[in-house]
Amino acid sequence: MNKELLRKLPKIDELLESELIMEILSSNMRIVVVDALREAIDIYRQYIIEDKIVNFELKEILDLSLLLIEKKGSNRLKRVVNASGVILHTNLGRAKISKEAAENAMKIAQNYSNLEFDIEMGNRGSRYSHVEELLRAVTGAEAALVVNNNAAAVLLALDTLTKGREAVVSRGQLVEIGGSFRIPDLMSYSGAILKEVGTTNKTHFYDYEQAINENTGVLLRVHTSNFKIIGFTEEVPLEDLVKLGSSKGIPVMEDIGSGTLIDFANYGLNYEPTIQNSIRKGADIVTFSGDKLLGGPQAGVIAGKKQYIDKMKNNPLTRALRIDKMTLAALEVTLKYYLEESEAVKHIPTLSMLLASKEEMRKKALKLGNILKAAASHFEFELEDNFSMVGGGSMPAERICTYVIKVTSSKFTANEIEKALRMNCIPIIIRITGDAAIIDVRTMNDDDFEIVTDAFKRLQDK
Numbered sequence: 001m002n003k004e005l006l007r008k009l010p011k012i013d014e015l016l017e018s019e020l021i022m023e024i025l026s027s028n029m030r031i032v033v034v035d036a037l038r039e040a041i042d043i044y045r046q047y048i049i050e051d052k053i054v055n056f057e058l059k060e061i062l063d064l065s066l067l068l069i070e071k072k073g074s075n076r077l078k079r080v081v082n083a084s085g086v087i088l089h090t091n092l093g094r095a096k097i098s099k100e101a102a103e104n105a106m107k108i109a110q111n112y113s114n115l116e117f118d119i120e121m122g123n124r125g126s127r128y129s130h131v132e133e134l135l136r137a138v139t140g141a142e143a144a145l146v147v148n149n150n151a152a153a154v155l156l157a158l159d160t161l162t163k164g165r166e167a168v169v170s171r172g173q174l175v176e177i178g179g180s181f182r183i184p185d186l187m188s189y190s191g192a193i194l195k196e197v198g199t200t201n202k203t204h205f206y207d208y209e210q211a212i213n214e215n216t217g218v219l220l221r222v223h224t225s226n227f228k229i230i231g232f233t234e235e236v237p238l239e240d241l242v243k244l245g246s247s248k249g250i251p252v253m254e255d256i257g258s259g260t261l262i263d264f265a266n267y268g269l270n271y272e273p274t275i276q277n278s279i280r281k282g283a284d285i286v287t288f289s290g291d292k293l294l295g296g297p298q299a300g301v302i303a304g305k306k307q308y309i310d311k312m313k314n315n316p317l318t319r320a321l322r323i324d325k326m327t328l329a330a331l332e333v334t335l336k337y338y339l340e341e342s343e344a345v346k347h348i349p350t351l352s353m354l355l356a357s358k359e360e361m362r363k364k365a366l367k368l369g370n371i372l373k374a375a376a377s378h379f380e381f382e383l384e385d386n387f388s389m390v391g392g393g394s395m396p397a398e399r400i401c402t403y404v405i406k407v408t409s410s411k412f413t414a415n416e417i418e419k420a421l422r423m424n425c426i427p428i429i430i431r432i433t434g435d436a437a438i439i440d441v442r443t444m445n446d447d448d449f450e451i452v453t454d455a456f457k458r459l460q461d462k
């Protein structure tokens with residue numbers, strides 16, 4: 001151990017008086033700076049004790065301190081670059097909202113608003129009123145209510161409609177959505193008694209018919225959005241359930257999960273049940289997520305018959321599940337686009353990413369590929385025919401044709417590339433297939449290109 005060198009280690013107070021650190025202090029909290037300096041000095045002390053270095057410059061310690069300040073000062077929740085090609089990546093925050101929606105949320109957050117104030121009457125208003133008319137217009141429903149997320153929407157609807165009575169569900173629809181959201185568990189929280197009918201692959205009309213008794217509260221249909229049962233299967237169509245329900249005076253509810261207001265079949269993709277369709281077929285209540293195919297903020301929408309929605313509005317549980325003002329602000333902007341489908345497709349990032357053509361993606365991949373080739377010659381970047389995914393438990397069978405950039409290197413394995421990009425200061429999330437790292441440009445913004453390019457430059461200098 002070099003005792004001489006140990007004595008050369010700077011004191012925190014000395015560093016705090018250096019010009020560089022003084023400047024850093026003007027834009028960082030003192031506690032963060034002091035903490036980083038202490039950690040940097042400790043790291044160098046350990047190097048000396050373990051004879052890992054024979055000398056050091058003060059600048060090295062300051063540089064390390066700066067890195068640590070940046071790390072400690074940065075937020076834990078941060079933006080990442082989604083280069084995975086999974087459009088609704090639940091782990092990466094699901095739908096990315098439009099710029100206009102985000103700006104409106106910011107405006108409402110930074111100012112007072114008429115959240116619960118009726119401007120014309122000058123007295124108390126309802127936070128639910130702001131988007132109800134829009135929701136009626138775009139879904140065709142008589143009434144609507146928004147809550148925190150779709151899980152909350154299902155909970156509130158069941159709690160209101162059943163409360164100690166039975167909810168009849170097909171065994172083929174008792175799904176787990178992920179993140180431990182299971183329809184049967186949620187039902188028991190709501191106080192509904194689960195009445196399973198049919199089998200995993202087949203449920204018939206008479207199964208529902210026979211299950212109905214004086215204690216039946218609701219006939220529930222759940223869209224199995226994240227998996228597909230294929231082969232010898234049968235579920236009862238919504239319109240038949242509606243006939244049965246209305247003949248017995250029992251409401252029919254459909255949890256459609258990933259709510260879409262546009263018909264993807266018109267764009268050459270697989271048909272995904274639309275919300276308008278369920279309302280038109282007579283569902284009394286339809287619930288769906290705001291941040292899946294709808295492409296808005298996290299929210300749960302309940303649309304349907306006024307008599308039931310009114311009851312939900314008066315349920316004390318609504319208060320606990322309520323939507324916040326920033327979400328409402330972003331949701332209103334998002335929903336407005338749906339008044340005209342072409343506007344929705346143009347402005348809502350989820351839809352524009354989902355519907356971008358293979359040719360557009362080829363051009364985008366070519367552009368990034370060329371930038372990367374010029375910047376990081378230690379890697380091979382090749383265009384490859386491939387698929388993007390919708391994700392978020394939506395459209396599981398849909399593989400969207402696209403072009404991706406396949407990255408290989410004689411210096412790094414695919415796993416090393418994936419990890420280095422993931423550990424970048426702005427994390428870059430890619431996928432690996434076989435022995436290649438894959439960059440899928442479908443889910444990337446143009447300003448992500450520079451971040452990815454810088455990361456590759458740094459990686460090759462390692």
Ligand SMILES: *Cc1c(COP(=O)(O)O)cnc(C)c1O
Pocket residue numbers: 149150151152154177181222223224225226255256257258288289290299300393
């Ligand atoms: C995603 C989903 C949910 C849960 O929605 P959240 O908005 O994540 O709470 C419930 N039901 C179905 C069918 C779903 O697909």
